[in-house]
Amino acid sequence: xxxxxxxxxxxxxxxxxxxxxxxxxxxxxxxxxxxxxxxxxxxxxxxxxxxxxxxxxxxxxxxxxxxxxxxxxxxxxxxxxxxxxxxxxxxxxxxxxxxxxxxxxxxxxxxxxxxxxxxxxxxxxxxxxxxxxxxxxxxxxxxxxxxxxxxxxxxxxxxxxxxxxxxxxxxxxxxxxxxxxxxxxxxxxxxxxxxxxxxxxxxxxxxxxxxxxxxxxxxxxxxxxxxxxxxxxxxxxxxxxxxxxxxxxxxxxxxxxxxxxxxxxxxxxxxxxxxxxxxxxxxxxxxxxxxxxxxxxxxxxxxxxxxxxxxxxxxxxxxxxxxxxxxxxxxxxxxxxxxxxxxxxxxxxxxxxxxxxxxxxxxxxxxxxxxxxxxxxxxxxxxxxxxxxxxxxxxxxxxxxxxxxxxxxxxxxxxxxxxxxxxxxxxxxxxxxxxxxxxxxxxxxxxxxxxxxxxx
Numbered sequence: 001x002x003x004x005x006x007x008x009x010x011x012x013x014x015x016x017x018x019x020x021x022x023x024x025x026x027x028x029x030x031x032x033x034x035x036x037x038x039x040x041x042x043x044x045x046x047x048x049x050x051x052x053x054x055x056x057x058x059x060x061x062x063x064x065x066x067x068x069x070x071x072x073x074x075x076x077x078x079x080x081x082x083x084x085x086x087x088x089x090x091x092x093x094x095x096x097x098x099x100x101x102x103x104x105x106x107x108x109x110x111x112x113x114x115x116x117x118x119x120x121x122x123x124x125x126x127x128x129x130x131x132x133x134x135x136x137x138x139x140x141x142x143x144x145x146x147x148x149x150x151x152x153x154x155x156x157x158x159x160x161x162x163x164x165x166x167x168x169x170x171x172x173x174x175x176x177x178x179x180x181x182x183x184x185x186x187x188x189x190x191x192x193x194x195x196x197x198x199x200x201x202x203x204x205x206x207x208x209x210x211x212x213x214x215x216x217x218x219x220x221x222x223x224x225x226x227x228x229x230x231x232x233x234x235x236x237x238x239x240x241x242x243x244x245x246x247x248x249x250x251x252x253x254x255x256x257x258x259x260x261x262x263x264x265x266x267x268x269x270x271x272x273x274x275x276x277x278x279x280x281x282x283x284x285x286x287x288x289x290x291x292x293x294x295x296x297x298x299x300x301x302x303x304x305x306x307x308x309x310x311x312x313x314x315x316x317x318x319x320x321x322x323x324x325x326x327x328x329x330x331x332x333x334x335x336x337x338x339x340x341x342x343x344x345x346x347x348x349x350x351x352x353x354x355x356x357x358x359x360x361x362x363x364x365x366x367x368x369x370x371x372x373x374x375x376x377x378x379x380x381x382x383x384x385x386x387x388x389x390x391x392x393x394x395x396x397x398x399x400x401x402x403x404x405x406x407x408x409x410x411x412x413x414x415x416x417x418x419x420x421x422x423x424x425x426x427x428x429x430x431x432x433x434x435x436x437x438x439x440x441x442x443x444x445x446x447x448x449x450x451x452x453x454x455x456x
Contacts, residue, residue: 006069007033007036007037007084007085008036008085009037009083009085010039010041010076010079010083010086010087011089012041012136013091013153014040014042014047014051014052014089015044015047015051015094016051016091017050017051018313019152020054021055021327023338024038024055025327025328026338028059028064028328029328030339030343033346035068036067036068036069037068038071039072039083040071040073041074041075041076041079042074043074049072049317050313052072053317054313055070056070058323058327084147084148085147085148085150086140086148087151087338088133088150090132090133090136090153091129091153091154092125092132092451093448093451095303095306095307098115098116098121098125098303101120104443104447105119105120105121105444107443108120108431108436110279110430111282111285111291111293112292112299113241113275113293113296113298113299114205114297114299115276115293117204117273117276118155118276118402118405118428119276120430120440122154123409123444125154126155126158126409126410126413127409127421127444127445127455128451128452129155130158130159130162131454134167137149137171138166140169141167141169148172149169149171149172150171150173151163151171151172151173151174151356155204156205156356157356157370158413159173160173160356160371161358161369161371161406161410164358165369170358170382172382173355173356173357173371174337174355175204176337177204177270178354179354180268180269181209181266181270182212184248185198185209185223185266187248188226189219191214196213197213198211198213199211199375200265200388201372201373201374201395202268202395202399203356203403205268205269205276205277206267206274206277206402207268207354208263209266210265210390212266223266226250227250227257227260230249230250231250235251235288236249237289239251240254240288241271241290241292241295241296241297241298243272243297243298243302252270253270253271254288255275255278255281255287256274263394263395271287272297275287275292280429283430312324337354340353341383344378345379345382346380348379348380350378351378352378354374355373355374355375355383356371357372357383358370358371360385362374362385362386363391363399365393365397366399367407370407372399374388401429405424405425405427405429408420408424409421409424412424413454414454416455416456418445421441422434425437
């Protein structure tokens with residue numbers, strides 16, 4: 001079988017072994033999609049080696065060497081030509097840089113449970129990640145302009161906006177947050193997920209589900225009854241700020257349910273992300289008796305969990321441990337939408353997915369150039385976004401306010417303008433004093449200097 005008999009998927013940032021493993025597991029199980037050449041790319045040769053060795057071991061374990069070929073490269077330009085699908089999941093600086101952001105913003109009295117999208121930690125990630133993705137996108141525009149281009153890298157809103165502004169490519173941002181929350185809503189009323197449906201609009205990690213149905217009927221009354229009953233009872237302290245749980249309760253996302261009572265819409269992707277878009281409500285980090293980022297949605301805990309998973313996969317890649325066969329049963333990771341989208345594109349089955357795309361009027365009241373998270377139909381000609389005209393002015397106003405700092409931060413990242421970073425910090429709303437914003441900006445830029453050549 002030649003390369004021309006295979007479709008080609010290029011994964012840039014493949015050193016993120018968790019994502020790579022999940023993608024391969026899903027692709028191996030998708031026999032209807034035919035033969036593939038998977039080209040794995042990462043600038044970190046060691047991390048790339050772990051991911052590629054693990055991928056090859058998975059292919060051998062399932063006996064699919066004839067249908068799936070794995071290629072590895074540290075130079076993306078070598079492997080972009082001929083790509084049918086391109087996926088970016090780049091995390092510049094990895095977990096160490098993420099941890100450093102977390103520690104610095106806390107020293108300045110700001111508490112973030114995630115720091116990958118917004119507030120000072122999210123802006124810091126934007127500064128080091130967005131320029132790299134724009135450089136990658138320029139290469140894609142030159143070498144594989146017809147490929148379907150999907151991005152998983154955060155901050156999603158800024159990255160999709162910047163890529164489109166700088167290259168004109170129709171990149172689609174994917175995140176499993178919406179999919180995950182719809183499952184949780186279905187669980188709350190004991191409804192089969194496949195019998196539920198949603199309408200929604202927002203920006204990544206702050207997407208308002210304003211219509212939720214079960215078998216076509218409005219399911220909000222059922223949700224409201226369940227949630228009010230649970231919130232009327234004293235919470236189990238273990239539910240507050242808990243990242244890992246199997247069955248959701250209202251106390252896992254009390255702030256999102258507070259917003260629901262006011263606006264009639266549930267904010268995805270739940271409190272861990274949503275609280276960061278309302279920094280004025282959590283200025284001291286206090287969250288229902290706990291502290292954000294410390295004992296509520298502990299970032300060190302999630303980083304340790306990620307590192308432990310990576311080390312386990314590394315041992316499997318090196319043959320020090322047997323391959324985990326359970327991954328083939330249901331990977332259920334960030335990549336879970338991707339194979340379904342590829343299938344819908346391949347067979348033009350026109351299924352609907354949550355997508356981050358440039359607005360272009362799809363959500364009235366938000367800037368045309370901003371990236372929004374809305375439903376999109378996957379067709380043979382790519383993703384076709386669906387207009388969402390009925391979100392309403394209050395929620396639209398919240399989103400518009402949150403987008404102001406994104407424009408400033410994107411320009412700052414691409415130009416290396418330190419003063420614009422300070423203005424983005426102030427516009428973001430977590431810090432209002434110019435001197436404090438300047439001091440925090442200086443500390444973050446100094447600490448991440450190796451990843452910020454434009455600010456040298």
